[in-house]
Amino acid sequence: MPIKTTKKVTNKKVVKEETKPAVEAKKEEVKTAEVKKATKPAVEAKKEKVKPAETKKAPAKKATTKKAAKPAVEAKKEEVKPAEVKKAPAKKATTKKAAKPAVEAKKEEVKPAETKKATAKKTTKKAATKTTTTKKVTTKKMTKEEQYAKLSLDTCLDLAKAMSMNVTRDSIIQQLILNPDVKSVSKDLVNKYQLTGKFNFEEDGYDEGLVEVLVSKVYETADIKPEKAEDLQADVDHALNYKFTDVVADGEEYKAQFDTMRKVLMIAQHKDIHDSKKLDEEIGIDVEKFVEEFMDLAYSVLKTWKYEDVDYYEHFIYAVLSQLEDLHDTYRNRIMMDVADLYILHGDYGLGDADYGYILRENQIKDYIYYRYASIYEGVDKDKAKQIANQALQFVDDRFTYYPNIIAVLEG
Structure with missing residues (x-):
């Protein structure tokens, strides 16, 4: 079929457009019209006519249009070739490349926006995965000491029970x-409960x-810091003037004196004082008298x-x-005899007898x-009391101060 050439005057310029014939599909001919706008064909499969679709103009700055993209669609061994547009008229504007139509099987069209979204999601997901992986790799494992430091006091006590302490x-x-x-108290506890090597931190989560x-x-949390010296003087004065009354009152007084003696001891420990007279000067009390009162x-x-x-x-x-x-x-x-x-x-006769036996030997x-x-x-046991008194006569006679007292036990 011969190629027709149409002349058209636009802004005093002649634009020649060549139109190629469209492809026949089952003996029907697609006629070519004059191109006022760039035309893109859309193809449907299965014996349907090919209808040209209009392509929107894209603004341009004093330039000619580039060649339109050529879509290729295969449908049951038939190929549809779109008309080729050499030039498209434009008024001070030039269209960029026309978007390529994408045709999926089963007549479904893929939307470019959706494709971009999917791509963006994949990219984001990959980036997130990469970030997470990096974090895992760079995370520093805490040492045993760091893990122990984070434990609360209550948790430490629970773990101590788990260790049978x-x-x-x-x-x-x-x-x-x-x-x-x-350190000293800790070592005593480890030895007392025989904890050395008994537990493994990696397996049990704790050790000695x-x-x-x-x-x-x-x-760190206990109130065992030494007090000021002047705060103890009134308490010691009260202790030295206390008179025994009854079991309940004496018990309460013992608790108070125990607490005061504890504070005196801590002052001596923290100031490294080993002589009661020096401690007297430090805190302004008669330490020896207070110790005697407390023991009584x-x-x-x-x-x-x-x-x-x-x-x-x-x-x-x-x-x-x-x-x-x-x-x-x-x-x-x-004090050894008091405790015995x-x-x-x-x-506890065994421990009491052992203490007395030690004192007698020394x-x-x-x-x-x-x-x-x-x-x-x-x-407790009168027969044993007489037995001890009789034993004493091997070492004690009437020259000794407590001889009459020992005879009184024998005759009692």
Whole structure:
């Protein structure tokens, strides 16, 4: 078919347009019209005519249009070729490349906007995944010490129970009062409960290292810091003027004096004072008189209190006497006999007898020791009391001060 050429005058310029013939589809001919606007064909499969679709003009600045894109659609071995547009008229504007139509099978058209959204989502997802992966890689694993440091005191106590430790905050405070050194108290607890190598941090989540963390947290939160000297003077004066009354009142006074003695001990520990006379000058009280008063009250009160109270008193008073070395030399036999008597009165004869046996071996003058030993059993086991008094006669005769007292036990 011959090619027709049409002349058209636009703005005094002649624009030649060549139109190629459209492809036949089942003996029907698609006629070519004059091109006023750029035309794009849209193709439908399965024996349907090809209808040209209009392409919107795109504004341009004094330039000619570029070639339109050529869509290619295959439908049952038939190929449809769109008309080729060489030039398109424009008024001071030039169209850019026409958008390429995309045809999917089953007559569904893919929208460019949706494609962009899907692409954007994938890109965002990939970026997010990459960021997350980077975070995981760069996260630093906490050390055992850092994990322990983050534990609360209550959690530490729970873990201590899991390690079969029979401790509470108060019991640890009591140990710190006797010995304010955290490492030392921690080591004592580890040894007491035989924890060395018993637990593995990686497998159990705790080990013996937790003990020092626990003791340290108790020390930080407990009121075991030394007080000012002047705050103790009134309490000590009250203690020195107290008169024994009854079991209840004496018990309350013992608690008050125990607390005051604890504060005196802590001042001596923190100032590293080992002589009672120097401590007198530091806090302005008669320390030795106060220690004597406290021991007298404790011996009276603890006869009716629990066995555990005796055990704690023993450790506490020895801590006081160990700190003040001059008082230890003066009162060590007395305090050992006091504690031995209290154990015997609470039914622990083995420990009481062992303490008396030690004192008797360590002292040349034995009359008073035998008298104390025999007399405490008079209210518990008279036969044993007489047996002890009879044993005393191997070392004691009428030259000794307490000989008559020992004979009284034998004849009682």
